[in-house]
Amino acid sequence: MTKQRKLIRTRLPILLSIAVPFLGVGVFAQSRVSNPLLTLDGSGVLSTYSTRGQIDVNNAFFQNLGTNGRTCNSCHVSSQAWSVTPLGIKERFAVT
Secondary structure (H helix, E strand, O other): OOHHHHHHHHHHHHHHHHHHHHHHHHHHHOOEEEOOEEEEEOOEEEEEOOOOOEEEOOOHHHOOOOOOOOOHHHOOEHHHOOEOOHHHHHHHHHOO
């Protein structure tokens, strides 16, 4: 492994762990998020890409359409590849 690759492998997770929280703030503070949306999970970096140029957070996925005060994004989050995982459910349960 070259020295440059080693630096990237060791420093990229640190840089992303600092940057990702700010991306999450952007999801709720703006109507659109720039491409790609990068988030971290246990396996590395996840990337969400929209062919429309930006990710529209005003669409139905991010809107409260029911009576429980939640959106699809309440459970299907980018840091879990837009899926629902047992760990994610456990974490949400623990903070409520």
